Amino acid sequence: MEEITTYDQALAFIHGRTRFKKIPTLKRMRLFLERLGNPQEGLNMIHITGTNGKGSTVAMTRDILGASGLRVGTFTSPFITRYNERMAIDGQPISDEDLTRIANRVAKVATVLDQELTEGGPTEFEIGTAIMFCYMNEQRPDLVILEVGIGGKWDSTNVIEAPLVTAITTVGYDHMRYLGDTYEQIASHKAGIIKEGAPLVIGHLPTSAREVVAQVAKAHHAKLYELGTDFDAPNVTPHALYPTVSYSGLGLHRAQFKLGLAGDYQVANAAVAITVSQLALAALGLPVLAKDVRRGLEESAWPARMEVVNDEPLMILDGAHNLPGVQALVQTIKDDFFDRQVYLEVAILADKQYELMLGELASLANVHLLVTHFAGPAASRPSADLGLAVKELATRYPVEYVPNWQLGIARLAQEAQGDDVIIITGSLYFVSEVRQFLLD
Structure with missing residues (x-):
C-alpha cells in the first residue's frame, strides 16, 4: 500500500474500513496487536462500559485522577468535533502528526492481515483501538481509561487482561441488533469486561441485569461495589442544574462535591467515577484526598452532555x-x-x-x-x-x-x-x- 503521509490520508484509511464483521471475535484484534508488538501491555488501565453515562464517567474519573497528580490517557467514542478527540492525554487530543505517523504504521500491518485472513483484516474500530494503544505505549501515561464502543465482550478494547478497575454505569435498551433485546442478554455483553480479581463498580442496574453481572463478577473473583449498597452520593441540591452530591463510600464519608457537569443523571455517574478513582488510586498505592476529588469534579467538562x-x-x-x-x-x-x-x-x-x-x-x-x-x-x-x-x-x-x-x-x-x-x-x-x- 501507499505510505500515509497526510492527516487526510490517515482519516480516509481509518474511515474506509468496514465497521462490523459477521462473526464477533477478539482473535483478529489480538493477532493485530501481536503484529504491532503488543503495545497494550505494560499500561495501567481502567475499563468502563454502560448503555449510557460511560463517557461522562470517563471524563470525571480522568479529572479526579488528574487533580490527584496523575497523567491520564483516555479512549472514547464517538468524537464530537474531530477524530483526534477519541485518544487524548489529560484532555489533549493526539496531534495530527502523531495520528498520521501511527496510522501509517498500523496500516501496513492491516494490509498484510487483509491478505492473510479469510474474513479480511481489522475493522474501523479495531484500527482506532490499535492506533490508540500504540500512542499510549509511546506516551506512557500513569493510567489509561478505556471506554467501550459497543457492549463489552466483543469490543476491541476487551483484549486487555488485567485492568486496575472495571465499571458498568448502566444497562438499558440500545444496540439491540448486536447485544440482544433483553436486559440479561445486554448485561452479559457488558459483563464481558469483568476480569479475574479486578474490582468492579456498577451504577443502578435493572434487577435482572444486576443478577447476570453479579454472577460473572463472582465467577471471576471480582469484588463488586454497587451504587446504593457499597457507596452512595445523593443529590443535596435538588432543582440545581449543576448538582452537589454528598458522597459516602470506601475512604470518604459525607464528602460534598459540586459537579462541573450539568443534569441530574450525572449524579449516579459521579458516584461511579469517585468510586472508580478511589480504587485506582489504591491499586497504585496513592492516597485519596477529598480536595483533589472536589477540584476534579468541579473542573470536569464533557462536550454535548447538558x-x-x-x-x-x-x-x-x-x-x-x-x-x-x-x-x-x-x-x-x-x-x-x-x-x-x-x-x-x-x-x-x-x-x-x-x-x-x-x-x-x-x-x-x-x-x-x-x-x-x-x-x-x-x-x-x-x-x-x-x-x-x-x-x-x-x-x-x-x-x-x-x-x-x-x-x-x-x-x-x-x-x-x-x-x-x-x-x-x-x-x-x-x-x-x-x-x-x-x-x-
Missing part, C-alpha cells in the same frame, strides 16, 4: 441518543426546569427507538417540540423522518417540523423568551453538528 452554550435564553446541548438517555433528560427537565417553558429541537437516527423517544419528550406539559432532520454519520445510518412520526403524537403544544435544523434553531431563538430553556437533543451526531455550527 452543555450550556448560551445563558439567556438558556441553551443546552444534550446528546441523549437512545431511550434511556431521553428518559434521563426528561427527568432532568422535570426536576430542574419544571417552572419554565422548554423548547426542544430534536433529530434522531432512524435505527433508534425514535417513536418511543419522542413519546417521552412529548409527555411533558411544559415542552414545545420542534423536530428536524440531519445528514447522519453515514448513508447507512440516516436521520429518521420525524415529520411523519409526530403526526399522531399527543402534545399540549403543536409539534413543529422544520427540515433544515439551522432554521429550526433560528425559529426557537425567536420563540423563546429570556427565562425559557432551549435544548438541542436526540443524537450525539446531530448535537456535534449543532455544536460546531454554534461555537465555531
Whole structure:
C-alpha cells in the first residue's frame, strides 16, 4: 500500500474500513496487536462500559485522577468535533502528526492481515483501538481509561487482561441488533469486561441485569461495589442544574462535591467515577484526598452532555441518543426546569427507538417540540423522518417540523423568551453538528 503521509490520508484509511464483521471475535484484534508488538501491555488501565453515562464517567474519573497528580490517557467514542478527540492525554487530543505517523504504521500491518485472513483484516474500530494503544505505549501515561464502543465482550478494547478497575454505569435498551433485546442478554455483553480479581463498580442496574453481572463478577473473583449498597452520593441540591452530591463510600464519608457537569443523571455517574478513582488510586498505592476529588469534579467538562452554550435564553446541548438517555433528560427537565417553558429541537437516527423517544419528550406539559432532520454519520445510518412520526403524537403544544435544523434553531431563538430553556437533543451526531455550527 501507499505510505500515509497526510492527516487526510490517515482519516480516509481509518474511515474506509468496514465497521462490523459477521462473526464477533477478539482473535483478529489480538493477532493485530501481536503484529504491532503488543503495545497494550505494560499500561495501567481502567475499563468502563454502560448503555449510557460511560463517557461522562470517563471524563470525571480522568479529572479526579488528574487533580490527584496523575497523567491520564483516555479512549472514547464517538468524537464530537474531530477524530483526534477519541485518544487524548489529560484532555489533549493526539496531534495530527502523531495520528498520521501511527496510522501509517498500523496500516501496513492491516494490509498484510487483509491478505492473510479469510474474513479480511481489522475493522474501523479495531484500527482506532490499535492506533490508540500504540500512542499510549509511546506516551506512557500513569493510567489509561478505556471506554467501550459497543457492549463489552466483543469490543476491541476487551483484549486487555488485567485492568486496575472495571465499571458498568448502566444497562438499558440500545444496540439491540448486536447485544440482544433483553436486559440479561445486554448485561452479559457488558459483563464481558469483568476480569479475574479486578474490582468492579456498577451504577443502578435493572434487577435482572444486576443478577447476570453479579454472577460473572463472582465467577471471576471480582469484588463488586454497587451504587446504593457499597457507596452512595445523593443529590443535596435538588432543582440545581449543576448538582452537589454528598458522597459516602470506601475512604470518604459525607464528602460534598459540586459537579462541573450539568443534569441530574450525572449524579449516579459521579458516584461511579469517585468510586472508580478511589480504587485506582489504591491499586497504585496513592492516597485519596477529598480536595483533589472536589477540584476534579468541579473542573470536569464533557462536550454535548447538558452543555450550556448560551445563558439567556438558556441553551443546552444534550446528546441523549437512545431511550434511556431521553428518559434521563426528561427527568432532568422535570426536576430542574419544571417552572419554565422548554423548547426542544430534536433529530434522531432512524435505527433508534425514535417513536418511543419522542413519546417521552412529548409527555411533558411544559415542552414545545420542534423536530428536524440531519445528514447522519453515514448513508447507512440516516436521520429518521420525524415529520411523519409526530403526526399522531399527543402534545399540549403543536409539534413543529422544520427540515433544515439551522432554521429550526433560528425559529426557537425567536420563540423563546429570556427565562425559557432551549435544548438541542436526540443524537450525539446531530448535537456535534449543532455544536460546531454554534461555537465555531
